[in-house]
Amino acid sequence: MQAYLDAVRNNVCPVCLDAVMAGNQFVRCGLPAGRKCPVEIYLPQVVEVVESVDSWLMDDYVEALREKVCAFCENSTGDFCALRLQADCALDRYFMLVADAIKEVDTRTNAVNETAGIP
Numbered sequence: 709m710q711a712y713l714d715a716v717r718n719n720v721c722p723v724c725l726d727a728v729m730a731g732n733q734f735v736r737c738g739l740p741a742g743r744k745c746p747v748e749i750y751l752p753q754v755v756e757v758v759e760s761v762d763s764w765l766m767d768d769y770v771e772a773l774r775e776k777v778c779a780f781c782e783n784s785t786g787d788f789c790a791l792r793l794q795a796d797c798a799l800d801r802y803f804m805l806v807a808d809a810i811k812e813v814d815t816r817t818n819a820v821n822e823t824a825g826i827p
């Protein structure tokens with residue numbers, strides 16, 4: 709999971725509205741104390757979602773996210789999520805970037821394995 713987390717920190721956090729930045733440099737997550745980023749909380753499940761979908765349509769990824777992550781998130785009630793409604797969930801806001809970061813790690817890992825002859 710560390711490689712995925714690093715990819716998120718590199719590709720998503722620096723553009724996140726909740727980030728504390730020093731110029732172009734990401735310093736830390738600026739979510740208030742007691743709030744943890746859903747990207748980090750649900751990262752293993754989000755990786756599963758991204759790897760389970762093979763589609764050109766972002767809607768297919770979002771549908772899987774709703775089914776496999778949002779449905780079990782403490783912030784949701786049925787299909788309703790107040791944070792999502794207020795664009796206050798980084799996972800929802802940057803899901804495309806998160807998905808791209810995960811795919812990038814997978815592509816890199818597959819290339820390394822292929823070179824090493826690992827199936």
Ligand code: SF4
Pocket residue numbers: 720721724725726727728736737738739745746747748798
């Ligand atoms: S809310 Fe999540 S994505 Fe945004 S800066 Fe914090 S850890 Fe990064």
Ligand code: SF4
Pocket residue numbers: 746777778779781782783784789790791792797798799800
């Ligand atoms: S959109 Fe809402 S239900 Fe889905 S992960 Fe974010 S906070 Fe949780």
